[in-house]
Amino acid sequence: MVAERAGYTVTMFLIDTSPSMGTVRTVDLPPGPNGEAQTAEMTNLEWALQFVKLKIQEMIFNGRKTDQCGVIVFGSENTDNIINEKNGGYENVSEYIPVGQPNARTLAKIDALEPSSVCGDPIDALIVGIETQAEYLASKKTWTRKIIIVTDGESPIEVEDWEATVHKMDALDISLTVVGVDFDDEELPYTEPNKTVIKTANEEFYHTFIDAMKNGVVGTCAFALQETMRPDVKQTKSTLMGTVLRLGDVDTKSDEAIEIIIKTSKCTALARPKSWKKFAIRKEAGEDESSMKVDEDEDASVAYAQLKMRSEYYIDTTPEGEVDKDMDVKMEEEDESLLEEEEEGTEKPKEKPKKEHMEKVEKEQLVRGFKYGTTYAPCPDGQFPRLPTKKGIDICGFFLAKNFRRELSMGEIQYVWADPGSAQQQVALSSIVQALYEKDAMAIARWVTKDGMDPKMGVLKPVVFDEVDCLLWAQMPFADDIRKYTFASLDHLVNKKGELITEHPYIPTQEQLDAMDNFVDCMDLMDAGEKDEEGHRQPWFDTLLSYNPAIHRTKQALFHSAIVSDITTNPLPPPHPELLKYFNPPKRVLKRSREALEECKSAFKVKPVPKKVARIRQDGHVHALDEDDTLLLLDRKQPSPTARLQSRMDITVTEAEAEVSPTRAKAKAKAKPKPDESETESESEVEDEELLLSKKSISPPPKKPGAPLPTPERSLSPSADDMDIDIDRGRAPGRIIGTTYPLVDFRKNLERGDVVSKAVEDLGAVVTEIVMRPFASRRKGELMECLEALRDTCLKEDEIEAWNAFLEELKDKCTSEPGNSEFWSQVKEVGRSLSLISDKEAKKYGGTSDVSEKKANEFIS
Amino acid sequence: MPPYDDWNRIDEEEEEELQDTSFFEGKRDVILFCIDCSESMLELRDDPNYEDTQTCHVYTALEAAMQIQKKKVIVGPNDFVGILLFNTTRKAETTRNGNGNQGSEIKRYTYLFQPIGPLNAPTIQEIIQLLDAFRENSDELKSTFPPLTGKRVAMGDVFTSCNWVLRDGAPKTATKRVFLITDEDDPHLGPGSKQLITSARTTLIDLTQSGVTVEPFFISTEDKPFEISKFYSSVLLPTNLTDEDEIDPSDPSVLPESISISRIEDLLSQMRFREVPKRAHFSIPFQLAEGFTIGVKGYGLVTEQKKGTYKYFVDLGDRMEVASVRTVYIDEARQLEVDSSTIVYGMALGAGPAADEEEEESAKDSNARVVKAGKRPFFTAEDIRSFRTMGLEPGIKLLGFKRRNELAFEDNIKHSQFIYPDEMTYAGSKRTFSALIKSLIKKKRIGLALVLTRRNASPTFCVLLPQEEKADEGGWSDPAGFHLIHLPFADDIRAASVVTGVRASDDLKDAARAWIDKLSVKNGAYPPDSYPNPALAYHNAQLEASAFREQYDPTTFEDLTLPKEEIIHKRAGTLMKAWKVALVNDKSADVVITPGTIAGTKRKAELTVDEAEIRSMYEVDNLGKMRVDQLKEFLRSKSQPVSGKKAELIERVAEWLDAH
Incomplete structure (x- = not known):
């Protein structure tokens, strides 16, 4: 895999604005917030321009000065192109945007394109495109040339002499892409119903044309749009950095000491999502919120201004006694920003310091230093003299690869190559690599990237490629980098007497172990991938095909926000399926493991531990058992005035009775509407019922407030006549x-x-x-x-x-x-x-x- | 198993706080050294390291405390440390309490040497001076802290004192620990010992309930072996685990794990293990499959320890005050500060000439995107986060298992993390986790999982590398658990930059093998403990000198990471020499390398720059005669920079020749 040279490219976009491009089509949008299908209507031109804008957006995104583009429209009302100027002809083709590095304004201009009233010939436009590009690149012969035609193929094409155009393009090494609106595509698959005769002929012509070219492709717009969202790995060629591999003392024992000239380059390098720029609605000076609202008429516009970051310095003038509290606050902030920095790569604004104790200071007043506890340690340079070190990789010793602890590997991996320009150095390194490989050993080494830079420790592992031998470097931790936390043993549980416990809920039983073994076997991925040429199944998951979802989703969103004018009405489409393909175990494996999984579930019986909050509430319920409490609670829950009145009376009655004769009160509790139930049984049940029901009364579902409690009084007077006075009817409000x-x-x-x-x-x-x-x-x-x-x-x-x-x-x-x-x-x-x-x-x-x-x-x- | 309520009550407080500050050093750490000053602790004995000097346990304990303070002051400048001594007759002078840190009187025969407080240079220097004085005069400690003779203070009183000291001095939210150092395994002799045990236990429970952990360091010597069963095993609670969140619920109360009995020489290294309180980075569910989820906590066992960053100070005359930095976002064209809650996110507006004649105003409105009112082509902060997380909730989702050897050496991008089961979120996590480890070890498998550790991180694919439990005589054992190894994405992987090279003959390989064998450590591995970070140590040493207002002497610094060149030459010197001879005679090196032609580079005249030739030119001071391209070629072959004017090139060549 050799990376293509990035940039140094001019892409010409040839856009069809013939009247037929104004045909309105319905485009599916991503489902709305409630999953409902959403569509939008737009012209074929608007739809096809999305592709152009995405392509241009990518150039803006990469921000290379040498990645340029130009736009030529055909089917324009006027004629404005270099060939026409010189020789005439080539009507209705005009150079819309001259070749240059695109920016936001380029996109705005493309947005302004409208279908016209005249047809244009794509071949004319193609020739104009070739000429315009060739003129621009007259002195830049090595640049890559690309031309993209966007058309619906509904306009007549002058097909004469097309072979000459193909020759010309091949000679200039131009790659041509034809993006057709509703062109047929077998793979998508898509076939346009009721295709016009002229379009059928044109599509056929484009295919013939492209087939004749060295470097051309024709495709349908829907597919092209889909492809632009496909995750695309930005190939970065690692630079080779020169250094020396040493063994022994090269200064005093140069006859024995070994020194090999080597180059290092990155093997893995952490890629991060592109950062977002911050914007806010611009307010005119002196303008306040109210005046903003006034001009919300049709033509009003708002400007989102890009924000710049500025650091301000404050000192804490809090009186001594309060310092402690503030320090806590500050620490939290620091952590927060630390976290953000790690994630985003940019600094986050810290919380506004408490104004009253903060005093702003100018940067000039500040001196650099360190904190040694609460003591100030002056260090005006911002750093102390560095440890004197000498550039190079020093080998400290060797050990067997089987003793390598993989989990200690700390960061990015580097290649170590012998100097590609010296055969002797290559042979020298090769002999060491092969010897290590044969022994299955690794080297311990100390790497200083530049004179005076802080050393790193690591290991070198031999790698024998098809045609070259090299070493791989992995950074390893210093003593300071390792935290030796202690963890309780999972197997070795000892009781107070010092005896080993063998049976415990923490220790898996044989049955559980067997269930897990079975599960592990079923969930095996080694044969869960695609079949290779010979029909053998490959392992599922390959790092080379796993795209960082955050990077590509962020990029997609960045592009989207740049090409649409409103996020709410035109939401971001769902992520490309390629991004999510490893998010779930393969179906094959899931199916295979279903039984084993059920076995595991019933063997291990894992249960979520109820949250603490729930328990407090339970305590509350127990409280509610108390009769008075229950009634008071009831009282609180009665919103209707009559009901309240009733329950108040209720209380008085109960209290009075309780005072007079406790046994009677007890009898009340026992009494039941159904006389056939035994008393003892019902007593406990009443209590249960009350407990359960009172739970409800604490947090009743909105639909049934009211008082669901069966009050003891009901058994007192079953006649309907006098009930109204002293009984809670349990009526919900309304x-x-x-x-x-x-x-x-x-x-x-x-x-x-x-x-x-x-x-x-x-x-x-x-x-x-x-x-x-x-x-x-x-x-x-x-x-x-x-x-x-x-x-x-x-x-x-x-x-x-x-x-x-x-x-x-x-x-x-x-x-x-x-x-x-x-x-x-x-x-x-x-x-x-x-x-x-x-x-x-x-x-x-x-x-x-x-x-x-x-x-x-x-x-x- | 008893119901949850019974056994997880005590550590709930910790648990809750942990959730708040799950990331690293958010919480302050408070350590109270509680050192026994009894006669036996003060008894002079021969120093094992230096001849003709004498030491005592108290000295070693104080020195260890000082070392921990020195480390803490740099790593955690906000942490608090204090030192309490017991079994001494020394009484607190009222002047000591002048700083108001210690409000209440503490129990008799306990003495607060250094109250709990933030660290600074003078407190550390105070101990150093005391230790130096002891070196001069071995009676110094005995006279400074006269031991209690004939009897011992009740441990209950010691714990009560600790409680009071911590209550008055430590911030509420901190993790609070007492490092108890004693050599007495049976402190309560004579009558009433039963009662004293009970009181010790109650006071210890009080201490625990106020969020303090006691970490005992029991000193055992040959003539005075330490038996924990005599007293401590019945007093110390199972919560004494260093593990802040582990309580064993089992009924036959499990022996506290962390009771460490050490020889006095190991005291410091024992303390080092416990220096940093164990804090989980995350606590998330681990989904093995749909409907089969356990709880795990994640820890960073390998994290790069960096130098601190400098801070800005303001000279206020009487003191130096740290300036806090606040970042504000402003609209440059208007010089207005923007409220961070109204910020929206979008794409940078492209570079290049933006001015357009039809939009005269645009010069003024540069760096802004104009849209119709009511439209917003920007995302909110919430949107942005969802793009990063792909809408996932934090958790580990198992995808399946692969063979152990599928995890390549080069599939690494950042440091690993370690997960350990958490019974507090899912009951049964431990047995499931344990069974999974055993099964994977047995089958030589690794797990593959999709991992999102925090709400504002982004998901990554990780290998779950099982680790078996292994005891280590050094006092620390490999815990059982999984290492989470973050795999690189396709986006992170770079293609090899070199594809062809000349290979060595078998003879040369054998010659290399000879000295590799000599320089291999039998059964060795990469030993992290032998390599303290020299740059960090050098920096910290200077920082300390700067804080003590002392001159730093760089010659005292020893870099332990430097290769042991003498040993290398002694063991393999002759073999290396033989290899070098073989290399020069090796036929396979007789190949002319045609440098790969890159499109667009001009072809150059064949250049051959012989080192001998250059050297001879240099010796007669004639380098100026060389052409620039020759000089560059030579420098390039020596991996030196080739930038600059001819004079600079000559200088660089001369430098190189000087050095070699």
């Missing part, structure tokens, strides 16, 4: 039916006559609520009664739709998780008389229903 005595409430409201719809709706909601609560089974009889009453009312009062809707919802809720399937089966037992109301039934009472008799039957079975 509801006319409470959870405590739903049926009584319902009947009462029906008697009023004017709130039937509301009563039906509320009873439905209340029943659903009760059913979904724990211990609903205790109120089964009551609930069935409610259902019967509700259905009856609905049928007679023409609330058929409401019943059918309610019942469907109830069924859904009961049968899904967390549901109450038990309750639903009880409904089913009742059968048809509680099912949906069919059209037949409805008719009897003069109503309508869209449910057939058959459906009503099936619904309940």
Whole structure:
């Protein structure tokens, strides 16, 4: 892989602005925030120009002075090109942007292109392009020449003598790319329906033309656009740095000491995402926010100004006593910026220092120095004299490669080559490389890159390539770089008596070990990749094909923001699939390991540890058991004034009773709506219920506030008459039916006559609520009664739709998780008389229903 | 297993804080040295290193404390250190408390030598002077800190004193540790010892609950062996692990790992292991597969330790104050500062001539992108982060397993990290992790994973290199865990710059093999411990001298990374000489190298520059006669720079010839 010489290129863009380019097309945009499909309408020209802009953006991005481009349009209203000036002809071709290094303005000019009213000939434009490029490069013969034609192929082409043009281009070593709007492509695959005759002919011509060329390609625009987003590794050729490999004392024992002239070059080098420039809306001096809003009419524009960084220096004039606190703050900031620096490569602004204690100082007043604890250590130069060192790589010794600790390798790897200009040096290094290779050993070495530079320690590993021998350098840590933290042993657990423990939740059992072995085997990647030529499967994952998603995604976003005018209406397309191809294990492996995985899951039983917060709340619940607390809590949760009144009364009653006779209070707690349950059993259950329910009352779901607590009073007076005074009906705000005595409430409201719809709706909601609560089974009889009453009312009062809707919802809720399937089966037992109301039934009472008799039957079975 | 509540209560506080400051040195570290000053600790004995000098345990302990302080003052200038002595009759002079650091009186027979506080040159110099005085007069320590005779102070009192000292002196958020140094394995003799044990235990629990860890350094000598079972094993809590977050939940309480019994000579190296408090860089889920996730914590076991950067100081007359730097963003054309919350991100506006006649204003509005009101062709900071993380949440996602040998030497780009299971986030993490290591070691496999360690990092592919547990007699053992080795992306990999070269004959190779064998260490490996960073040490030595206002003498500096040339020559000198002879006679070197022609470079006349010829010209002072291209060619062949005028080239050639 030899890198192409970057830059030194002139690319000519020939853009078709014939009338047909104005055809409007619908382009798919990335899905919106809710996953909905989005499209945009644009002309073919606008669409095709995206490709041109992306290409030019790449040049701007790389920022090379020697990477230049020019734009020629054909099908322009006027004619303005160098051949026409000299010889005439070549109508409707004009030089739109002269050759030069592109910038943001180039893109703006391209944006201004519009389809015209005349057709232009691409071959004319091509010849103009060749000439313009040739003239510009008259004195720069070695530059690379590229021409890109962007067209829809709908305009007539003068095909005569095209071979001459091909010869000319081959002679100049021009590479030609034809990007066609909706050209057919077998690989994409794409075939344009209803293609015009002329376009079919033109496409065919372009293919013939390109085939005749040494260096040409024709493709469809959709594919070209996709390809521009493909991650593209910027090939960097590592420079060879000269130095010396030494062994022994070359100064005093030069007869024995070895010195080889070598070159080093980088083997891996960390590439970072391109940094972003910072912008902010420019405000005119003296302008404030309000005046900004005033001119928000159609033509108003805002300027985003690029920001510059400036450092300001402050000193802390905080009185002594407060210093401590401030120091903490400062430290955090430092860390934050440290982190950012590492990530972004740029400095982040630190938090604004607290103004009141900070005093700005000019840079001239500052002296450099170090902190030695709290002591100032003067060092006006910013650094102390460096350790005197001598450039070169000194070998310190050798060791066997099997003892190399891979995890100590600290950074980028370097190649060490013998001087490419000296055969003797090559032979010398080769003999050492081969000897090391044969022995399977590595060298320990000390590298000084320049006289006086700080030395690094590392190892040299021999590498025998096809035609050359070299060494690889890996930097290794100094003693200072290693942290020897202690970790508890995973296997060796000892109890206080000093005995070894062999069985413990931390130590995997044999069954667990076997499950893991199986899992590891199934998740093997060695045969999970593509097949090679001989049909053998290759390992999955190759560093040479793994693109840094951050670099390429950032680049894509950078480009996108540069070519669109608004991010919100034209969001960034999804990342190229190539970037994500290693983000998940290969399907083949996942499929193969499914069983082993299940085995592992059940063998290891790993569970997330509940968060601390949850536990505090649990404590809170236990508290709520206290009767008074519960009631107070209830009180707080009652928003409607009547309900509040009721529960206040409630409290007084309870307290009074509790005072008079504790046993009675206890009896109240025991009392149950269902007399057939034994007392002892119910006691504990009531407590449970209260505990559980009170949990709900602490953080009730928004839909059902209110007081779901069954209060003890309900058993006191079952008659409906005096209930109103002293009982909490459990009515949610806005509801006319409470959870405590739903049926009584319902009947009462029906008697009023004017709130039937509301009563039906509320009873439905209340029943659903009760059913979904724990211990609903205790109120089964009551609930069935409610259902019967509700259905009856609905049928007679023409609330058929409401019943059918309610019942469907109830069924859904009961049968899904967390549901109450038990309750639903009880409904089913009742059968048809509680099912949906069919059209037949409805008719009897003069109503309508869209449910057939058959459906009503099936619904309940 | 007991419910979670019972066993992770104590360290929760730490855990929470850890989340906040998961990155490196964010938290201040406080160490209180708690040194026994009993008679046996002060007993004079022969110095093992120097003849005719005497030393004592207290001296060694103080020296170790001083060394730790010296290191700390540079590595963590914000850390606090204090020294407390016990079993001494010395009482606090009221003047000492003048600085207000120690508010309350501490227990009898304990003496606060240096209160907890930020380090500075005078505190370190104070110990150095004391130690020097002891070297002069071996009674110095005994008279400065007279030992308590005939009895011992109760350990409960010592812990209480520690608690008070730390409470008054240490910042709340810091990691607080007590380094307890004693040689007495049974401090409570005589009647009432049971009660004293109980009180020691309670006070120690108090200490632990206020977030302090006690790290014991028990000194054991031949004539006075240390038995922890006599007293300490029943007092020390399992929380005593150096590990800030490990508590063993198992019922048969596990013996504290870190109780170190050392010979007095090892005291300093033992302390060095524990000098830096262990802090996790990240705590993230490790997904082995869908629905199969455990918790892990990540640590940096290998990180380049750099020189500190200088700071800017302002001379305020009476003191030097550090100036804090604040970076502001301004719109240059308007000279207005911009609020950082309104900053949006975009692409640099291209270079080159921007002015256009139709936009006269543009000169004024340069460096700005103008769009219609309400449109925004820029991204927010949040967008930018999502581009980096690809929308992933921090975590390790296992992709599969490969053979161990698939991890190439050259697939490296930065230092590795180390992961260890975390039971606190997922119960069962340890057994799963342990089983995975065992399985991979057995099958000689490595894991491949997609890793995002922090929310604002970017994802990388990592190899999970399993490490088996291995005990080391040096007191430190290889822990079980995985090394995360960050693989380079295609973007990071450079092609080889040289593809062909002349190869050596087998004879020459054998000649090289001969001296390589002589210079190989049997069963050796790269020994990081033998190579302290010389540049860093040199810098720190000068920094210390500067702070002590002393003159630094560079000749006292020893660079341990230099190759041991004498030994090399002694062992292999003759073999190296033989190889050199063989090299000169080697036939394979008789090849004329035609330098690869690069497109665009002019062909030059054949140049042959013979070193002997140049040298002879130089000796007669006639280098000026040489042509510039000859000089350059010669310099190039010696890997010297070839820039500059002819005079500079001649000078450089002369320099080289001088040196060789």
